[in-house]
Amino acid sequence: FSEALTITPQDQQLYYYAGYSADMLDNFKGAQAIYEQGLAKFPEYSVLRKRLVYHYITSDSYDKAIATLAPIDEMERDVQYYLLLSSAYDGKKDDKRAISTLQEGIQVHTYNAALFMSLAAKYEKLGRYDDSINLLEQALKYEPESAEIQNFLGYMLADLNRNLDRAFTLISSALKQEPDNYAYIDSLAWVHFRRGEFKKARDLMVRALKINPKDEELIDHMQQIEKALGK
Numbered sequence: 001f002s003e004a005l006t007i008t009p010q011d012q013q014l015y016y017y018a019g020y021s022a023d024m025l026d027n028f029k030g031a032q033a034i035y036e037q038g039l040a041k042f043p044e045y046s047v048l049r050k051r052l053v054y055h056y057i058t059s060d061s062y063d064k065a066i067a068t069l070a071p072i073d074e075m076e077r078d079v080q081y082y083l084l085l086s087s088a089y090d091g092k093k094d095d096k097r098a099i100s101t102l103q104e105g106i107q108v109h110t111y112n113a114a115l116f117m118s119l120a121a122k123y124e125k126l127g128r129y130d131d132s133i134n135l136l137e138q139a140l141k142y143e144p145e146s147a148e149i150q151n152f153l154g155y156m157l158a159d160l161n162r163n164l165d166r167a168f169t170l171i172s173s174a175l176k177q178e179p180d181n182y183a184y185i186d187s188l189a190w191v192h193f194r195r196g197e198f199k200k201a202r203d204l205m206v207r208a209l210k211i212n213p214k215d216e217e218l219i220d221h222m223q224q225i226e227k228a229l230g231k
Helices: 004-009 012-024 029-041 047-059 062-069 077-091 096-109 111-126 129-142 145-161 164-177 182-195 198-211 216-228
Strands: none
Touching: 004 012, 004 062, 012 029, 012 047, 047 062, 047 077, 062 077, 062 111, 062 164, 077 096, 096 111, 096 216, 111 129, 111 145, 129 145, 129 216, 145 182, 164 198, 198 216
């Protein structure tokens, strides 16, 4: 692709493919340079602009990310635009703008689970648990079969020790769709832990840790369960 750029530098898509290929090879500096070159030639190419923003965010250049997103036309502000912009504000510790960006995104893209979940996660991080739960309940109405939403809501209820029967139902439904998802197995284990069913919880955690033995949250949960079992 880099060689092709020297032959047909007027092809804007080549900059995307060349940069993306560099990303896949973990050549992040090279990829960023290609995206910047392409954007200088084709400033209206929003796909390239968002790839560059991703690089700025991962390198903690949040002001650059926000400035790079700003020229994108309102008609091209898709779900990714709002997620990236919110992430940039989040990196700047600007919770107010991060939240308002996601709220605006939800108004524009009403039925998108990713926006709902990102905002719910933001509320959870800030300790606004009721707001997070209400948002997930709303998202579940739009996408009742979403395993991701079911697990997120179920785990939050379990972690807060609320409505454990509903948490069990939600997470069980998610696990039926993805039976080897270690995060969902962990969530179900946590429901059993909250119920005082420590052996059932431990059996599930053993299963989850076989899939992902180095996950710190899984290890922490197993330690708490084993402590409850007197081990």
